[in-house]
Amino acid sequence: MEIDSGLLERILMNVEKPIRYVGGEWNATRKSHDDVDVKVLLAFPDTYEIGMSHLGLRILYHVLNKRDDVVCERTFMPWTDMYDSMMNSGIPLYALESRHCARDFDILGFSLQYELSYTNVLAMLDLAGIPMLSAKRGEDEPLVIAGGPCVYNPEPIADFMDAILIGEGEEAIEEIVDVYKDWKASHLPRLELLQRLACVPGVYVPSFYKVSYFANGKIKEIKPTNPAAPYPVKKRVVRDLNQVEYPDKLVVPLTEIVHDRAVLEVFRGCTRGCRFCQAGMVYRPVRERRPDEALELAESILKHTGYDEISLMSLSSADYSHVREVAGELLAKHNDQGVSVSLPSLRVDSFSVDLAKEVQKGRRTGLTFAPEAGTQRLRNVINKGVTYEDLIKAATSAFSEGWHSLKLYFMIGLPTETEDDLKGIVDMAKETLSCGRRELRRAGIKKAPEVTVSVSSFVPKAHTPFQWQPQMPREELLARQAYLKKHLRGKGLRLTWHDVDKSFLEAVLSRGSRRLGQVIEAAYRKGCKFCAWDSEFRFDKWMDAFESANISPGFYGNTKWECSDILPWDHISCGVSKEFLIQEAERALRGVLTPDCRFGRCSDCGVCSDLEVSPRVMSGVGKETSE
Amino acid sequence: MSATGAPLHDYEKPACAWRIQMTKTGPTKYMSHLDFIRTVERSARRAKLPFTLSAGFNPRPRMSFSPALPVGVSSCSEFVDILLKESVDVDPASERLNESFPDGMRIVSSRILPPDTPALSVIIQVASYRLDLHGKAEMCKDTVLTAVDAILARDSIEVTRVTPKGIRRVDIRPLIYEICVDTHSSPISIHAICASGSKGNVRPFDLAEVILESMRVENDSVLMDITREGLYKSCCGKLCLPW
Structure with missing residues (x-):
């Protein structure tokens, strides 16, 4: 059923940015629901502007709509004003393209990018009129699935999902749709669908696993209860990026979104091996796109979208073997039409600065470096292969090239951090600033240099060497922020920091077990939505929710766990072995670096052997080395 | 990091202004004026119109618009001037631009005018x-x-x-x-x-x-x-x- 468009128009006149709720974008796909076998609704549990900036959503939309037997549409979390208006006027969650109710779809697929969006998932299910708990869904309800980086610990949201895809989706989503299509034609019960889905590699059906606990809250056992359920569930991984679909007809929104530009993913994965970084573990191995393929795609994307900026995206764009060549060729070809190239996530080195200079030529926006920790000792602990000299060299190079504003990312509360490390942050920032003064003066630039220090708090993440580590207690993090606030003062210095309560909740949900499902539900019922937004985050309500469920958040957030403990996500495998993570955790404490396997030797993390993949790094044009 | 290539210190000399009368209806009536400008720019790029670029490090197609329409109001008569490097045949160019517009935006009529035509905002x-x-x-x-x-x-x-x-x-x-x-x-x-x-x-x-x-x-x-x-x-x- 389609929603009442007249009623919608009426409420749209009274909400902020109604353009987010009407669809009609360039390259959006319209298909009749009568002509397809499977109807998929991709749901992003945050605003339109954030959701539309997410590449994964765009890839899946493209892959699914390429098929004649499938329609794929989109829906986003309505902002609070719209959410209330819809609830009050009885308009359910709907798809932007056809304005069909979410309930009309066969499959509702959520993208889980950050833990603080979990209450929005429940809000969207509630608004859709779909039971929030998987166990309460009837035979005719849509199949509710999820994917994204959060699902490497799927347990906190396990109760709400019928099935969860672990890993990369562009191939698996088609298999899921195929299974659904066959099942739909078979008229067998829903249980049969779930059993068939559990047989698709990468698919986790939470209801097929039973978790039992010790009295202290630790996990006693995670046990499959259905013969179809694998243990562990291994992540899906695309072997060769050049062999899978990539969207060239990207949907071009009618309004400005967060990343409002064309995106080309130049490689996936990162093996630098920072020990706090989940992306660096779960997206292994590195797989690069062939440069000729990248250029061809870039052409096609620019042609079909009309964007005037293209971003060569990856976890660390300067690491792409052909970054210079691809960026250079794109500029040579399109610069006279005012098209620019952007490179997100640069490394702390002068190569990156040179690259930025070449790509950027005249225009000067800020540059960002991420040393992450203030002393060499701590940078060795986290395996961030960056030295003080690297930073100063990169900064010198940047200032002498005319940049006057640099941003430095650091993390506080990292395992083993002491006051020395905080002092190191202060010293590095001040040294960068005085380097700026010197270089700008030397270059004859009148402008005063600016250094912004952005400090986040360490959050232990599943499948990283630091997964057993506690987050520091709130008071300790606050004290460390206070130290930095006290010492990072003065002309040209700026400090920004993250809300400690939000980081704490993120830690709790990141390491949460299935028991947190009831807490998330209680938090939603108390009105928690858009928890990632400072303006909407209500820590008190979350604490009430923990209390009402009689669960101590500190157990998940602030407790050191033992390597021998069964972790809530032990039945989920990203290919990186627990032995490797334990070994890395030990090396961390000894301050021993582990080199990147792209350049050094194999560190034996287990991904390649376990998932039968290999790193794909391109050497010459169109050639590749693959070990 | 984000960047543009060689700065264009001088804007290109336009040969003419293509003045378009167009609609803004359906979903596009909810676009703000800035959204509208961006969408016309992107449509012009998709249609491969020979627009001229503005000066500076962040050159944009040179266009000017009739007074802003409030969000939520439809229009069957918005005007846009696109400054072109070379004159175009109005009919095929309109067809190309129409094919590049999202639903709700459509050319009603258009004329080629001299490049120094008084601005829409003035007249x-x-x-x-x-x-x-x-x-x-x-x-x-x-x-x-x-x-x-x-x-x-x-x-x-x-x-x-x-x-x-x-x-x-x-x-x-x-x-x-x-x-x-x-x-x-x-x-x-x-x-x-x-x-x-x-x-x-x-x-x-x-x-x-x-x-x-x-x-x-x-x-x-x-x-x-x-x-x-x-x-x-x-x-x-x-x-x-x-x-």
Whole structure:
């Protein structure tokens, strides 16, 4: 059923940015629901502007709509004003393209990018009129699935999902749709669908696993209860990026979104091996796109979208073997039409600065470096292969090239951090600033240099060497922020920091077990939505929710766990072995670096052997080395 | 990091201005003016129009637009000037641009003009709006007619403008030139002609509010669909399209 468009128009006149709720974008796909076998609704549990900036959503939309037997549409979390208006006027969650109710779809697929969006998932299910708990869904309800980086610990949201895809989706989503299509034609019960889905590699059906606990809250056992359920569930991984679909007809929104530009993913994965970084573990191995393929795609994307900026995206764009060549060729070809190239996530080195200079030529926006920790000792602990000299060299190079504003990312509360490390942050920032003064003066630039220090708090993440580590207690993090606030003062210095309560909740949900499902539900019922937004985050309500469920958040957030403990996500495998993570955790404490396997030797993390993949790094044009 | 290539210190010399009259309806009526500008730019890129670029490190297609339309108001007569490097055949160029526009945006008519044509923002002084009354549409025609007569009989109509400098009261009565009611249409529609542009401006939502007030109905019981039907320059006391 389609929603009442007249009623919608009426409420749209009274909400902020109604353009987010009407669809009609360039390259959006319209298909009749009568002509397809499977109807998929991709749901992003945050605003339109954030959701539309997410590449994964765009890839899946493209892959699914390429098929004649499938329609794929989109829906986003309505902002609070719209959410209330819809609830009050009885308009359910709907798809932007056809304005069909979410309930009309066969499959509702959520993208889980950050833990603080979990209450929005429940809000969207509630608004859709779909039971929030998987166990309460009837035979005719849509199949509710999820994917994204959060699902490497799927347990906190396990109760709400019928099935969860672990890993990369562009191939698996088609298999899921195929299974659904066959099942739909078979008229067998829903249980049969779930059993068939559990047989698709990468698919986790939470209801097929039973978790039992010790009295202290630790996990006693995670046990499959259905013969179809694998243990562990291994992540899906695309072997060769050049062999899978990539969207060239990207949907071009009618309004400005967060990343409002064309995106080309130049490689996936990162093996630098920072020990706090989940992306660096779960997206292994590195797989690069062939440069000729990248250029061809870039052409096609620019042609079909009309964007005037293209971003060569990856976890660390300067690491792409052909970054210079691809960026250079794109500029040579399109610069006279005012098209620019952007490179997100640069490394702390002068190569990156040179690259930025070449790509950027005249225009000067800020540059960002991420040393992450203030002393060499701590940078060795986290395996961030960056030295003080690297930073100063990169900064010198940047200032002498005319940049006057640099941003430095650091993390506080990292395992083993002491006051020395905080002092190191202060010293590095001040040294960068005085380097700026010197270089700008030397270059004859009148402008005063600016250094912004952005400090986040360490959050232990599943499948990283630091997964057993506690987050520091709130008071300790606050004290460390206070130290930095006290010492990072003065002309040209700026400090920004993250809300400690939000980081704490993120830690709790990141390491949460299935028991947190009831807490998330209680938090939603108390009105928690858009928890990632400072303006909407209500820590008190979350604490009430923990209390009402009689669960101590500190157990998940602030407790050191033992390597021998069964972790809530032990039945989920990203290919990186627990032995490797334990070994890395030990090396961390000894301050021993582990080199990147792209350049050094194999560190034996287990991904390649376990998932039968290999790193794909391109050497010459169109050639590749693959070990 | 984000960047553009070699800075264009001089903008390119345009050969002509392509003045387009176009619609902004359907989903696109919810676009802000900035959204609209961006969308026309991207459409022009997709259509591969030979637009000229502005100067600076962040060059953009050189275009200018008729006065901003408020979010939620449709239009069947927006004007855009695109400065072109070389003249184009209007028909095939229109076809290409139409194919590159999202739904709701469509060229009505267009002309090639000299590059030094006076800007739209300078010449446009008058707008006409149609306000369709939905909701309790059974409201009797007489109520609407009486309400409109009452408005026209007033000497002054003060509305509030919130500006960065504070709240200001503006008398819009002298800026309303004509209001008439089409009682034969269903829903009933009201046509209004009023000042638009830098020398005096009546906002369509002010107009709607004044009419609803005069009809003595609650704002949320009636839905007004507003459409900008025309934008005009005045030549010798007559209203003409800005060609």
